[in-house]
Amino acid sequence: MKKSQLSASLAVLALLLAGAPLAAAAEKPAGTASAEGGAIADTVAAIDIPYxxxxxxxxxxxxxxxxxxxxxxxxxxxxxxxxxxxxxxxxxxxxxxxxxxxxxxxxxxxxxxxxxxxxxxxxxxxxxxxxxxxxxxxxxxxxxxxxxxxxxxxxxxxxxxxxxxxxxxxxxxxxxxxxxxxxxxxxxxxxxxxxxxxxxxxxxxxxxxxxxxxxxxxxxxxxxxxxxxxxxxxxxxxxxxxxxxxxxxxxxxxxxxxxxxxxxxxxxxAPVPTLDKPFAKTITDQVAATRLYRNWAVPGLNDPSYPALATGMSILGGLASSRLDNLLVRKEQLAVAVTAYLLPFEHASMVQSYIDVKPGVDVAEAEVRFDAILADFIAKGPTQAELERAVASLVSAQVGQLEQVGGFNGKGATLAEGLVFSGNPEKYKQDLAALTALTPAAVQAAMQRWLTRPVAAIRVDPGERTEGGENRGGWERAGTPRIGYFRAGGVDEAALSVASEAPEATAKRSFPPVDPVGSFDFPAIERAALANGIPVYFARRTAVPKVTVTLGFDAGFAADAPDARGTQSFMAAMLEEGTKSRNAIAIAEEQERLGASINVSAGLDATTVSLDTLTSNLKPSLALMADIVRAPAFAPREVERVRAQRLAGIAQEENNPMVLAMRALPPLLYGRGHPYGAPLTGTGSRDVVARLTPADLAAAHAASFRPDKARIIVVGDVDKAVVVAALDWAFGRWVPPASSPAQKDWRVAIPAPRQRIVLIDRPGAPQSVIAAGQVLAETGKDRNELLQASNEILGNGFLSRLNMNLRETKGWSYGVRSTIQETEGPMPHIVRAPVQSDRTGDAIAEMLREMREYPATRGATAVEVNRIKEGNIRGLPNRFETRAQIAGGIDDIVRFGRPDDYFETLPATYRALNAATLNAAAAKELQPDRLIIVVVGDAKTVKPQLAKLGLPIEEVAAPQE
The missing domain is CATH 3.30.830.10 (Metalloenzyme, LuxS/M16 peptidase-like)
Structure with missing residues (x-):
């Protein structure tokens, strides 16, 4: 970055902050705001984790x-x-x-x-x-x-x-x-x-x-x-x-x-440091777009300003309707992605905001505008409406996390973090109460207090990486000059470690027995149909006052024609960017006001619209969902804006080594003409995305989003009659268009497999990514429990042979995973292994050896068989703890034509597993002779290693901008 550009940008920031007036409008606490279902404060009052x-x-x-x-x-x-x-x-x-x-x-x-x-x-x-x-x-x-x-x-x-x-x-x-x-x-x-x-x-x-x-x-x-x-x-x-x-x-x-x-x-x-003066640095990296960062250190999570700072950053760049989104992405189109957030720590937190500058836009112009928006927000604070939406969104997210008893974000972690960091297991109640009590002036005051201090500005430009991480991460880098910092005095290193004697050895302890598990009960699936015939599948779950609604369509990016890869995904991305009665900002704002989240995504086999909302706001949330689904506008200006974002997104995928490998592998496995021959991200090709018109997207919508291709799954704290009536009101009068529905042509032949290595050069990469795959004969409609269990021994799990070898024994990888994705068509078997560059060839040799030896010379052991059987039986209740997990289970039952008691019959299926059947499945489907192996790495380092494997090698140039 040129010094003059940075100075101009920061000058705007300083000018706008000088003498900033206080908000004069009448204010009220955010929690008193009422959506159709009532005040957020009422929801907060009901949140309790008794202990x-x-x-x-x-x-x-x-x-x-x-x-x-x-x-x-x-x-x-x-x-x-x-x-x-x-x-x-x-x-x-x-x-x-x-x-x-x-x-x-x-x-x-x-x-x-x-x-x-x-x-x-x-x-x-x-x-x-x-x-x-x-x-x-x-x-x-x-x-x-x-x-x-x-x-x-x-x-x-x-x-x-x-x-x-x-x-x-x-x-x-x-x-x-x-x-x-x-x-x-x-x-x-x-x-x-x-x-x-x-x-x-x-x-x-x-x-x-x-x-x-x-x-x-x-x-x-x-x-x-x-x-x-x-x-x-x-x-x-x-x-x-x-x-x-x-x-x-x-x-x-x-x-x-x-x-x-x-x-x-x-x-x-660990005091909160303040820079003596603004810090600025420009680096280059293997990235697709220039990214501009603004960083400050702020107080820790026990400081009174913490809720206001966290909420302020959400309003600035965290909400879908954030200031940065609305101005830089939607209105002015200077950026393709923005964000702002607070990373909370005990003593000092960090706030960060960044924007990805839209390719072709003058970076200096985008930077000046970025800093001007930051300065204006810091100076004037949020509006009452912005604050209310942010609080509703944050509260709804917290309620959703408390559906789980364990894990990193469930009830156990919530209580533990309150006690460890704040001396109070119920700190979550204090934080939620503080959220609902916030006013715009309180957020403004916190932002002014902490974000008017000198900023640390970092710019990342596309190019060769300035410096890797091999010499980073420690206390200090020799020879690096430092600008002035606030210091609270010297650090007493001795105080960071207290000497002690190792405990004496104790008597041998024995494993306690594990009690037998009872029968597994999957939630009862109740059925209904809307007036137009859309089937509804319902399960009651009352753990939290929320409802999940999933509207799925038989489409997905497998429905894209071979010369139109990326159409379905682009169309799905447009649905929240404007309807015939709401623009993108209105859609985002209404979701946040309701404490709802609506997501549209194109998967491989289905395109899905999911709604997660507070039970009290179900009907208005469904009204918004219906408008998004049934009446997208595909406005030309919005299509052009999203097109730029998606092209930038494809470029970012091509700069991520694992994602690049997963873009390259499917066409090699299935052939470019097969429904599954598309990059697994679904984003498709640059050429297609560059030429799609609003009419093309509207046609794709008419072919895919139609009641005769739909099914609805509902799980949550609501009566069946209530939710079916609300769904009928929202979707029951919807009629299919006269045009033909989307189709997937399963008649396209899959190329005969030919084992080989495809090398994609990524100069200077500190690690290689290996993605190896083959196409199986089975589909998701087959009984695949035996095959999946056999794959658990090979590579699907921490204790699998591939992971234990390359991670735990050799130490060449952080993790290896072999997966079989259940699909409507022939399933892919894919092995992913990021490995250190100097061991790329050795790692592939070990992968191939492990696959050949299972079961030829090393069949399933008694320990492995017992772990697979007992673990899968005992783990069933954990698999269906949340509404989303239950909805996914129902979707599997419906999509693959399984009986309603499918999951309840799994224990008997697992108990029947034995070494002979697991070995037979591995011998039939998990052998390496059909593998196509994609390697993304530094060619000059890895190519000599690959040559020793004796496999054909095809070199492919990395995609260029």
Missing amino acids: EQFTLDNGLTVLVHTDRKAPIVGVTTYYRVGSKHEPKGKTGFAHLFEHLMFGGSENVPNFDEPLEAAGSTPTNGSTWLDRTNYVETVPTGALDLALFMESDRMGHLLGAVTQEKLDQQRGVVQNEKRQGDNQPYAIVEYETQDALFPVGHPYRHSTIGSMDDLNSASLDDVKKWFTDNYGPNNAVLVLAGDIDAATAKPKVERWFGDIPAGPPIASVE
Whole structure:
């Protein structure tokens, strides 16, 4: 970026902020606003997660919430340690140790095997600046197992941490870093933290750390990290679901009570820094569009200004009707994408806004306008209507998250984060109450207080990457000059680590039994039909006061003609961009006012309109949905605007290595003339998108969006009669057009498979992406349970052979996955593997070997068979906890012609699995001889490796702008 351009842009910002007047209009709290169904404050008042709390003698704090909707329990463990506690030279330790804590303990050789066999979903963990957490949701009868395992890694870990495991997980983490760094714009995270926080600030370095620090981590280092930080007194355990405190307390005492307390976590000073002057930097990267960032450090999540800042950023660039969307994307068309958000942390949060400049637009013009809009919003604050829509949207999203008992965003995590960060499990109530009490003046005041300080502006231009991530992520980069920062004094490195003695070894512990599970009950499916014959499938679910409505059409981007790839997706994208009675802004604003979310998407086999709304606002939400579905305008000006966005989106896909591979693979597998021969993103080709007219889109709509091709699925807290009447009012009088419906031509022959490697050059890539695929004979209408189960052994799951080999044994990849997508036509089997560049050839060789050996020389083992059988049976309740999951299950039943009790018969199907049948499925369908292997990577590095494999190699140039 030229200095003069930046100076002019920032001058506009300063000028508009100087002497900014306060809002003079009469205001009222946002929660008093009433949509058709009533005030948002009424919804907030009803949100409650009742809990009981107790503390063990060793300091472990336990919260218990009872929710009997399903026989499952969410187990959520938070440790008060994150990357902010890492001293110089030890960056990445918290995250590295998260990985090590999955690698087995003194009494548990592997954490995933028993939990998967017990039906746990998900079994996962994460690390960020302030905390490390672990989550699993298990059948009620497996709760003792989950507690045994969580307690074993808390109190019985160090004896199992070996140099081999450290080296193994170090490699996994480094490949996770490479995978992240290989994404477009990924380097900006390092640039942002470098710019906002001074050297030594706990939030300055990235959570994944630097390669140098990861390489230098010794066994003694990581053991000391554990003893310093992972004591029970530094943890919070939440049990949420089919459990109560009276039952939970003796169980927790049994498993955790004998673990000695550790040293307390040292307090961390992490003040909110203020730049002495504006910071500006321009970098180049393998991206499709120039992106302009504006960043500030702001107070943490316990500061009184936090709700106002978060809401303000949502109004600025988070809502569909945000200021930046309405002005820069819709009206002035200077950008193709915008966003603004707050990243909340305990001590200091970060706010970020960015825009992707529309190709062909003068970047300086877009930048000046971007900063002018920011300045105007900061100076004047939001309108009352903007605030009310933002609050309604945020409250509705929070209600939806509380449908789950576990996971990273459910009730357990909500209670845990309140206690860990704020000392109050009910912090969510304070935050929601603060939201509903906000006024425009309060948001304005917070924005003026914190966003009038010097900004950190980062610009990313298309080009060769300025600098990769291999030297980034640590405390400091040698030789890098620093501009002035606020400093709160020196950082006491000794305070970040407290010496302690490792706990003494304890007696061997045994696995507790897992209780048998009862019969599985899928929600009853009730049927109805609208006046025009549209079938309705309904299931009642009362966990939260919300309703999900899915209107599906037999179309999808497989219905695009071979010379019109991208039509269906483009048409679907236009539906929310204006109807005959509402423009795009009005559509976005009405959704937000209602606390509703309407999404239109073109999948492979179906095009779907989904509505998620508060029960109280069902009828007005359906009215809006019907207008979007039945009366799109396809206004020429809006078509041109969305066309530019979609062309920019295709260019972005082509700069994302994995997405590029998934664009390239389907035409190779199915042939370009087959319905499935389109890029799996559905966005199609540049040429088609560039020439489609409003009339073309209207014709595609008439062929696809019609009542004779539709079905409706409803799941939620509503009576069947009420919802059917409302649907009949919205859609019952809709008649099909006279034109022919969309068709998929399954007669097109699929090319005979020819095993080969297709190499797409991505110069300088720190990692290669491997995407290998083949076409199977089966379709989704077949009984595929056996084939899917066999694929779980091969590659679909953490414990699968491919993942355990390339990730856990070799350490060459962050994760490998083999999937079989159930489709109406012949199903694709695809293996995805991002791997470090210098191991690309070796990784492919290992993939091919694993596939050949299963089952030829290494058939399904008894452990694998038991894990697949028991895990799938016990995990069924977890698969259908939410409205969206239930709606998806009903869709599978309807789309593939399965009986209503299909999911209830699955336990018997899984119990019948055995090694012989699993081996036979693998021998028939999962062999590598038909694989077409796409590799996206640095050709000069990987081509010599690929040559050693003895397979034909075809080089394909990467798409160019």
